[in-house]
Amino acid sequence: MCKVVELQCGIFRIVFPVMCNFKRSFLFLFLLLSFFNYESLLAQKWTSLGPDSIPSLINVRDNSLRFAVGIGRVGMLKLFPSKEKKGNKSMMYLGTPFGGLWEFSTEDSAWSPSSTDALMNMGVSDFAINPKKPAIRYLITGDPDCIMDPNGPAMSSEYCQSRGIVKSIDGGLSWSDSAIGNWYNLQGEIEKDFWKYPSIKIARKLHIDSKCPDILTVIIYTYSYRTKTFDGMIYQSKDAGSTWKPRLTDEDAYLKDLEVKPCSRKVMYAAGRSVYKSYDRGSNWETLHKNGLPPDSLVNRIELALSVSKSSHLFALVIYKNSRTSDIFLSEDDGKTFIKIISAQASPEWRTAMVVDPSNHDLVFFTAGNKVHRLYRHNGSWMKEYTVGFIHDDVHDLNFFETNRTLYASTDGGLFSSTDSGRTWINLNKGLSVAQCWSVSVSQTGPLSILSGLQDCGTILNKSAPDTLAGWWIVRGGDGMATAFDYHDDYIMYANDGNNSLIARSIDGAYSWSRNLLPTRQESAIYQRPFFVNSTYQGMIYTGLENVYKSIDYGDSWKRFSTIEGLNKNERLVSIAGAEDDTLVFYAAYANPAWNKEPKQKLFRTNDAGQTWVDITHGLKGVAWTNISTILVDKVNADIVYVGFRGGWDFKVMRTLNGGKSWEDYSTDLGFDCDVNALIMDKDELHTVYAATHRGVYKRSLNDKGWLKFGDGLPGVMVSGLDIRYDSGILFAGTHGRGIWSVKIR
The missing domain is CATH 2.130.10.10 (YVTN repeat-like/Quinoprotein amine dehydrogenase)
Structure with a gap:
């Protein structure tokens, strides 16, 4: 007669026979115990300790702490009219290079994570919503400003390179497990390992056609070990991401910017070392040669900004390879000719941004020396000035929205906004828990204290109650690293x-x-x-x-x-x-x-x-x-x-x-x-x-x-x-x- 064994584990009570078939019973018991061991590990619940807003300065008289004011890097910001929300309110999303996609709640005036915690790469370079079917959404994974170093293994950046484009069909509640689509090379062959980890690719911007939202265009750059160049590629899908075909490939193009001419679905611009233009929604491209811009052999990269109020105006911020000075060029004829209008201190090319005021084509905001500057036309001459208002240095993106006169700056310290042309800025980081910790250490005696070094945001300390200074504090400036x-x-x-x-x-x-x-x-x-x-x-x-x-x-x-x-x-x-x-x-x-x-x-x-x-x-x-x-x-x-x-x-x-x-x-x-x-x-x-x-x-x-x-x-x-x-x-x-x-x- 068979014996039975009862096994109680948490809420589970398992009864199974033994001795009738010893080998099978032993195997069943082994697998069962293995399962419960795995389940017990997952039963341990992680708790977020923040910080979820910019910490206060522990010593307001220490001026060095002022430059560490921040919570973590924001890489991109998008505003969408939402047809799913009552009142048809606009929805604002931001992407972070390591902490996923975040959604802004107008009720709480705070940010919350937007169901991207399970992505194979939690970096977000860009985000797009199908304007006709808002439940369909696309997201480029990775850090848009990932720095690739050819001297290191996997370009010393395997953790921030793109893992491709993912798709949601349920309004962002869930995402595809891996990169969508088949990616073809110039020979018409599918490249199965196009996004294989590490991809050695950075996909930076994604455009979805407003009238034909199945048409997607993405800009990518990669490093070629053969030619030792950063090559640029523009890929396009006409079937909602199922197949992707190259529309432009150019050696050492270093493509990083993709813009669409306002009030025109067909005209697009791309920029890297040179500027490229398409007249047919990205299917074909031409290089804008001999148009007044410097030769691409001198250029590290070019950032573009298009005017909404005068769509023929195109600004180009040129970052040079071996210069501490950048130049801004203006075209008033859709890119046919450019003239240099001003020079400024250069920012690193991975911290370069520019935007034109949507209601004033003679007012431009751009980065110079890691800070936001204004460029404006006065009595026929172009003038520049520092915006004065304080925000975290190291700006990665600048935005206006056509229905919103607010200027937004995405920085290494978080998101800031200004309604007075940068003279004053508002901290928009409530709820945004995106600190880029390089370390964590905890006290072993006394009440619990936590110390952590943050990328670009100094060193922070958390004191636990009943300390009168319970909470998070900025205690050191600079780039926080190891702590103990x-x-x-x-x-x-x-x-x-x-x-x-x-x-x-x-x-x-x-x-x-x-x-x-x-x-x-x-x-x-x-x-x-x-x-x-x-x-x-x-x-x-x-x-x-x-x-x-x-x-x-x-x-x-x-x-x-x-x-x-x-x-x-x-x-x-x-x-x-x-x-x-x-x-x-x-x-x-x-x-x-x-x-x-x-x-x-x-x-x-x-x-x-x-x-x-x-x-x-x-x-x-x-x-x-x-x-x-x-x-x-x-x-x-x-x-x-x-x-x-x-x-x-x-x-x-x-x-x-x-x-x-x-x-x-x-x-x-x-x-x-x-x-x-x-x-x-x-x-x-x-x-x-x-x-x-x-x-x-x-x-x-x-x-x-x-x-x-x-x-x-x-x-x-x-x-x-x-x-x-x-x-x-x-x-x-x-x-x-x-x-x-x-x-x-x-």
């Missing part, structure tokens, strides 16, 4: 600034900060310079430039570890890690791949506190073609080391059990796009590792066969850093685009 608390005193904390090569220490809970504690100005470092605090010995901190530096007095003085012989003079440290209790054992990794299937001189170990080094790169296959991103040393055994990689290749994590004598691939079940940014080990659950990846947080314990997605509710956003508050058993994640999140791990 002293493990024994929560009033002592450290902040790093990547752009300005700074290390600062506070001993009073972030109210005041030390001088720059950087060990030396004689060495250079990577933008995200490695830094960490030893958890056992108070006052012991490390940082990495070209060499490893150690301080035992909180950064007041430093000792340099010995230089590693035989390294290229341009090598810079990318990650450093040491044993918790044994300060003699230390690991150091250098940036960039080995570019060799037998890698060497990328990862080193010292057993004598940096007096001598041993190269342990042999067998570390992940660094052959990708970058080491992080090193994690086991809490108990310093010979057990985990190494994370990013760069769009097969290896995501590798592990050694013998101090680097041999390595094993530890990437099982990490997806092809789950490049690893950080690793952390739970000291109270030994050998359990959490991974911060481009696609969320994963967990792997000692006996697990592979990695498992950890927790529920965290968007599919890039996670840059992790930390654990051990006495409460809470894991914190710093995301690059959706702020700080937390989850209970025990």
Whole structure:
């Protein structure tokens, strides 16, 4: 007679027979336990901690904090008349480079995320709604201003490149799982891997025809390793995205702008190094040569702006390859001829924007020196001036809407608006939780405090109640990078600034900060310079430039570890890690791949506190073609080391059990796009590792066969850093685009 076994797990009660068929019963039990293990991981619920508005300044007298005022980058803004809402009100959407699409609520005057948390890439370059069937929507994934560096693996930008165009047929409630359509080359062949990760492509703007909304036109640029050029492409679909065919391909065109002539569906303009024009809704294109614009050999890129009130007027903002000056040209005859009307300080080409006032064709707003300027005609002459009103620097997009005289500026610090030509600006960031965190650290003593370095928005601190300053505060300016608390005193904390090569220490809970504690100005470092605090010995901190530096007095003085012989003079440290209790054992990794299937001189170990080094790169296959991103040393055994990689290749994590004598691939079940940014080990659950990846947080314990997605509710956003508050058993994640999140791990 068969016996039965009852298994209770949460709300589930399973009754199944055993002994009748032992093998089948055992297999069923194994699969059942595996299912419940996976379900228990997902049962952990992530909670967003913000910030969801621009934090206040902790010290209003500190002028350096003023330039960090912001919440995170906004890349594009769109306004649509909504036929689905009562009163036919316009709906406003904004796209962020890493944090998805957001929708503005007029009732709450606040932003909320718009159902894009599950996209394979949460960056939004552009967004379009079918004007006849508003439930049909299109979205370009990726960062419109992603910077591609040919010297790095996957152009050093696999996390921000486009993954193609996705489509919704239910008003944006859900989106296609992958890029839509078949993409054809010039030979008429389907390119199956057109959007394969990493795509090495940036799709920047999408146009939907107002009368024939099945016609879609998109502008793309890519890098050619063969010609070493940034080639431009314009693709078009005439069947609502099912098939895409090239309408323009041009070597080194660097196409980044696509505009449609006001009051004309047929005339379109595109710009990169040159300006292109189409008279037939994008089916055919011609280059506007010999029209007064500078030769494309001198041009980095051109930004266009068209006048609504005088549609024959076309402005071109030219950013040059080797000049700190930009020029603005005007055509008054639909692009047939241009004349230079003014010069200005250049902004970087990835922070270049321009727009014409819709009711005044002689009033233009543009970026110069990373700030918004006005260009206007006075007594027949063109004049320029700074708009005076303060907003966050680094402007990526400027907008007017024909029915709205408000000027909108999308910046590295969020969205701002002005109704008086930029003399004053209004902060429009309520509810917008899009902080681009490079790090997260939490206090281990006292009430919970959270510290995080943000891209372009300084370093922020969250104090918990009952502190009188409970909430989020901007405590440092610049580009916030690595942060850390002293493990024994929560009033002592450290902040790093990547752009300005700074290390600062506070001993009073972030109210005041030390001088720059950087060990030396004689060495250079990577933008995200490695830094960490030893958890056992108070006052012991490390940082990495070209060499490893150690301080035992909180950064007041430093000792340099010995230089590693035989390294290229341009090598810079990318990650450093040491044993918790044994300060003699230390690991150091250098940036960039080995570019060799037998890698060497990328990862080193010292057993004598940096007096001598041993190269342990042999067998570390992940660094052959990708970058080491992080090193994690086991809490108990310093010979057990985990190494994370990013760069769009097969290896995501590798592990050694013998101090680097041999390595094993530890990437099982990490997806092809789950490049690893950080690793952390739970000291109270030994050998359990959490991974911060481009696609969320994963967990792997000692006996697990592979990695498992950890927790529920965290968007599919890039996670840059992790930390654990051990006495409460809470894991914190710093995301690059959706702020700080937390989850209970025990």
